[in-house]
Amino acid sequence: MKNRPNIVVSVVALVSILLTSVLNANEAKRQAYFGELHLHTGLSTDAYINGTRKHPDTAYRFAQGDPVMLQDGQFWQLSRTLDFVAITDHAESFGDLPLCLQPDNPAFRLPICKQVRAGNPVASQQLIGRWQITSAQRHAGICGEDGSRCTETEKTTWQTLQESANRMNKPGEFTALIGYEYSPVILSYSGTSKVHRNVIFRGDQVPGQAFSSYDGTIEQLHAWLDETCKEPCRALTIPHNTNASASRIFWPDKNSDGTPWTKEILERRTRLEPLVELYQGKGSSECHPGLGMTDEECGFEQWVPNCSEDNLLGCSTTNDMVRDTLVRGLAVEQKWGINPFQLGFVGSTDSHLGTPGATEENDYRGQLGYPDDSPARRLGLESYYDYEGREEVNMEEGGWGFMGPTKFSPGGLAVAWADDNTREDIWDALARRETYSTSGTRIQVRFFGGFDFDGDAHQRNNFIKQGYRKGVPMGGELAAAADGQSPTFIVAALRDPQNAPLQKLQVIKGWVENGEARSAVYDVACAGGAQPDASTARCPAREASVDLKTCAIDETQGDAQLATTWTDPDFNASESALYYVRVLENPVCRWSTYDARRVGAELPEHVPATIKERAWTSPIWYKP
Template sequence: MLAVESGSKPFRSVWQRQIAAAEEANDPGAFTAFIGYEWTSLIQGGNMHRVVIYRDGGGKASMVDPFTTEPPAGSINPRDLWTWMANYEDLTRGDVLALAHNGNLSNGIMFPEDAQYDGTALDEDYVRTRALWEPMYEATQIKGDGEAHPFLSPNDEFADYETWDKGNLNMSELKTDDMLAGEYAREALKTGLKLEARLGTNPYKFGMVGSTDSHTSLATAQEDNFFGKHSGTEPSPGRPGHVVGQFGDVVILGWEQAASGLAAVWAAENTREAIFDAMERKEVYATTGSRIGVRFFGGWGYTDEDLTSRSPAFAGYGKGVPMGGDLPAAPESAAAPTFMVFALKDPIGGNLDRIQIVKGWMTADGATEEKVYDVAWGGDRVPGEDGKLPPVGSTVDVARASWTNTIGAAELGTVWTDPDFDPAERAFYYARVIEIPTPRWTAYDAFRMGSEVPEESPMETQERAYTSPIWYTPKG
């Protein structure tokens, strides 16, 4: 993607070159290249970046210059970006969407609950407009994972994954705990339930994807092929201990980069139109770099026979909705929704540890809650008295940057019914698929190049996938 920065006056000619490059690379049915750019809003160091993605070809995309943050025509306010997007569609009859990322570097302003960064109260126009233009969120990438945070989800033993919580994008303001609720995907999904009850629309009804956010033009999100943020952080013997950013007393070292992530889309064909349409309907999921395959459906009557047919998607669509959808109205005979989830390991990656379903809901008094359910897992483990599933173990040989798939499972699936369902409560559900431990990129650097890795650096990782949620809204 082209990053259009404030002050880049000749961007018109650059934009035309980017369009031409995307058009040349696009090969419908074989390789899809989208036209797009990055709107790089930075509010007192708080990241508010959006990637603008076009469904259209160059004929329409070239009719309107990209919207930048440069005054007087540009703006750092997302509302103004959404206005520009509406104007683009009105003029060209084209189609665009925006993808926000790195809320973990926004210092609390990515997902406001009461007022946006400038003090303007959230109103019906804000929630409707954001829901219209931002159907997805980039929940994992090189500058940290953004699904959950251990402070917000203390009962989730998998919440502290590749956590970046030092400060804003340029580290001009350090992080405080009160900022975290406005930064992470799961908390935003919960906040969205409250805003929908208050203002009529859920602005955070987004699907989840991953991306690298690297500046290398390389798709290198795998741990054993990680090329870093840019050319200065490509593989080298000293990379794990290199200072990649220093802002006052705050230092970011090379090992803190995350080899993440990938965006997966369930589309009918490999074309701009089909993939874009799937993104708009949120039939997408994120991985942290591993090529895990996941299907997730919600309805009111899935059975084990639907799952074991080996073609679960037929029943999935026929009896309910896929990831990103809203549960249909419940039949009179249904007491609780059922969810069908099925996952396959990366063909050359680690086996699967478990599948979890994450539920968030709003109680009668307006508070929000969450719970993580282990619904399928590899091996003969049994949950303990506390309801927690024991760890899968580890076969990682750090010294050799290797592991064996002698634990876990190559595929997992189940049909699960919510045991705590209350038909009066708004709720969302999404699946999280977790692999067995495998070597982290730092272990590969140490093995291949003899890199000295700081003691605090992890050497193992548990790759994962996050599906888009499925939402439930009470009648009336």
């Protein structure tokens, strides 16, 4: 009888070991699913005014391979389908836009509604200008003095979006997630900045309305989700386009309305906001040349300039850059015990054409509609005139000053390592941050961290199973290191067979040392079997060539796959740290080079002729 407790403990331990083994085996079978979490259709005001009339059903079918017709009458079709999509039309458009389009509604005859139907960009400015971050107001003429006409219509439009996703969702084959975009803006004489979020739901149980900037601030959005989205409803929010948010998305010590943080607000944000959209049609938000924690690869697809004393909107600060923000989050956690900036990565397009996943450089058709629907307009060779051709838009540097349309990118993709292609499994992967962003390419990348990996772990056939069993995947947390231990990471990437070979793998580390935010970039695997330089931690310079006349690449340079097991050589067990992987391809022609070839134009001088497509994994955090 005295031995029975030990027997019970042994049985429990055995069951635990077997259960862990089964879970690890299941985790090792996770697949990389490629998707889109940021896309607009004709339900968004800015998309409609620029000519997009697509129903969400059409956009979902495009993602699955069906061709669609664009504003210019040309058909467009994906060369490779997507696994999952969330259509995220602006919630602020759900009321006034439908009312402007209904002949039996009193608003139909208003001048602003006539401008909407005629595609006058002035109407877009007047309506979107009302989405102010702390003082948003519905248009009284359209919505009524009390706003009731719009609030009722908003529910109907939201229902339309839900019904479309439910119709198009095919568990195990194609996932259509229910979502929308919450879209407050900051407007002033010096420019415009965005502090938007995409709201993504796990299933078909969702609130009866979509919370918009008319309803409150970002912090109030999170509180509203906590109150209205209870089990089985689950939701998360994803900030995007942070590179032009005027510091507001990642404002240190302050909420979006300028009030100070509270622990309750930080806790709620940490729980509901596990991801950030690192890359999209408006460029990269990872880091910026000459700004904060930068490096030689940060000049990739930059949309806006650095801010200056006389320009604080429509520009970038260190508070807008994700790398700086991630490291700042380590310091915030030391002070508050909570890290609101513990963010995994996804990418998307933010296209307003209703064409999810159209990210190929050699077949780019624009982002907006009429303003960039031809090579000549995209290259700044042909002016886009506003309503009735009365005023020419500034075409300096390819249009609209510094930020378009030549500065736009086709956008990126969100990749989730999920158990299956279902709403629940895709959403769960997003929530645990087992995700990564690409710049549109379809690289596959694995990233594990732990303390017990062998030095050649990446060469083992079972390295994925070992990664889950002995460590954590991207998005995970490493607990405190034992004496003398340093974290070791397994990194492996497989090229996109339709894009360029891989050039190198990099680990980006961030930490706080004696109160100072620090970062470092390590090349950890080089193409061609080369080794990083011991003093610079960089691969030997070996830039593959691109024929700018034909856009042919040199397939003899670069690798089809790269992998390594890397140990941090500068580890301090007492300091919090984070690590993420950046995978670089060899150069390919940028879309603007393809467009210039099509129309026989000179290459534009204000954007590069070639780019190095890439992927960024969600970080792994070390917490002492």
